[in-house]
Amino acid sequence: MVNVAVAGGTGGVGRTIIEVLDSSHHQGFTFSRKPAENQEQTPNQSFITADYTNIPNLVTTLETLEIHTVISTFAVKGDSLATSQANLIEAVKISKYTKRFIPSGFAISSLQTLPQPKDYFSALSTLQASNLEYAVFTNGIFLDYFAPPGCSILESYLKPNVFVIDIANRVAAIPGDGDVPVWPQQGEEGFRVVGHEISWNRFVRMGEDVLGSKFEVHYDSIEELKRFEIKELPGHQTLYAHFPKKAFQWFMSIFELFTADGNSCIKREGTLNELFPEIEPLTVRGMLEYWRDQ
Numbered sequence: 001m002v003n004v005a006v007a008g009g010t011g012g013v014g015r016t017i018i019e020v021l022d023s024s025h026h027q028g029f030t031f032s033r034k035p036a037e038n039q040e041q042t043p044n045q046s047f048i049t050a051d052y053t054n055i056p057n058l059v060t061t062l063e064t065l066e067i068h069t070v071i072s073t074f075a076v077k078g079d080s081l082a083t084s085q086a087n088l089i090e091a092v093k094i095s096k097y098t099k100r101f102i103p104s105g106f107a108i109s110s111l112q113t114l115p116q117p118k119d120y121f122s123a124l125s126t127l128q129a130s131n132l133e134y135a136v137f138t139n140g141i142f143l144d145y146f147a148p149p150g151c152s153i154l155e156s157y158l159k160p161n162v163f164v165i166d167i168a169n170r171v172a173a174i175p176g177d178g179d180v181p182v183w184p185q186q187g188e189e190g191f192r193v194v195g196h197e198i199s200w201n202r203f204v205r206m207g208e209d210v211l212g213s214k215f216e217v218h219y220d221s222i223e224e225l226k227r228f229e230i231k232e233l234p235g236h237q238t239l240y241a242h243f244p245k246k247a248f249q250w251f252m253s254i255f256e257l258f259t260a261d262g263n264s265c266i267k268r269e270g271t272l273n274e275l276f277p278e279i280e281p282l283t284v285r286g287m288l289e290y291w292r293d294q
């Protein structure tokens with residue numbers, strides 16, 4: 001049993017990791033910038049208020065709690081990586097109990113077009129130069145985004161999004177030609193997790209097959225994506241209240257471009273799937289069957 005701090009554990013990815021830790025023999029601690037009394041708390045959960053601008057305080061917290069592993073699940077925005085994550089890594093390097101660090105990422109390795117990659121890659125260099133054990137987790141796109149609304153089987157805290165295929169409205173706006181496998185190959189140092197490698201075109205055909213209805217299919221060319229333009233899907237409109245249209249189109253066009261990259265190909269060998277064969281990831285077909293059976 002070890003003590004694990006999930007920094008940003010109040011968020012979409014972190015909260016799930018905390019819940020999984022709660023059901024394991026390890027002890028999870030949610031690190032948050034907010035005061036503990038403002039948090040929704042279950043009896044097993046331990047909330048710790050962390051000031052990521054103060055390295056000595058972070059060291060004291062890590063040592064007092066005898067934290068062995070820190071998992072950073074910070075939102076990739078603003079100075080979260082440049083300041084909060086960088087300071088946390090420095091504190092982890094000093095803390096006498098802390099041996100492992102997982103940087104925030106949980107996506108794909110091709111982040112070059114975004115403004116934060118400088119901070120993302122400098123965190124990797126810092127970790128590489130340290131005595132810490134570290135691992136980068138790359139999982140492509142979470143299938144959660146394709147779940148039917150209110151799906152009780154799949155508990156997810158991710159903010160809602162409509163990514164390329166708007167299943168509810170049976171409309172798709174596919175980046176590129178749609179034949180490239182969506183979940184790309186990752187660097188050797190990362191822990192890769194594969195749910196289902198599938199092209200957007202196959203995803204749509206499978207949707208039509210499982211749901212028994214035709215999808216209206218559009219294609220966004222590489223040139224359009226490079227101009228940060230994506231076709232608006234009906235489901236996008238409800239997202240704009242929290243994610244203004246211009247910023248949404250910019251963000252999504254970048255991520256969609258990654259999935260249209262002709263060099264992307266999946267490499268299943270050496271993934272965590274092989275290490276944990278007893279864990280059966282949900283497939284796209286399985287998710288579509290939830291839509292059919294709801």
Ligand SMILES: NC(=O)c1ccc[n+]([C@@H]2O[C@H](COP(=O)([O-])OP(=O)(O)OC[C@H]3O[C@@H](n4cnc5c(N)ncnc54)[C@H](OP(=O)(O)O)[C@@H]3O)[C@@H](O)[C@H]2O)c1
Pocket residue numbers: 007008009010011012013014031032033034052073074075076077078079080081084104105106107108139140141142158159
């Ligand atoms: N592959 C995919 O499909 C996918 C999808 C979603 C996310 N992700 C990745 O998963 C990671 C977590 O994303 P998420 O959606 O879970 O994030 P999120 O919910 O938006 O935010 C997670 C937490 O980050 C903390 N935070 C925000 N700004 C911060 C700052 N400047 N300094 C310190 N803490 C800050 C907040 O915690 P407090 O306010 O409590 O401190 C927040 O609850 C990111 O690396 C993201 O790229 C991948």
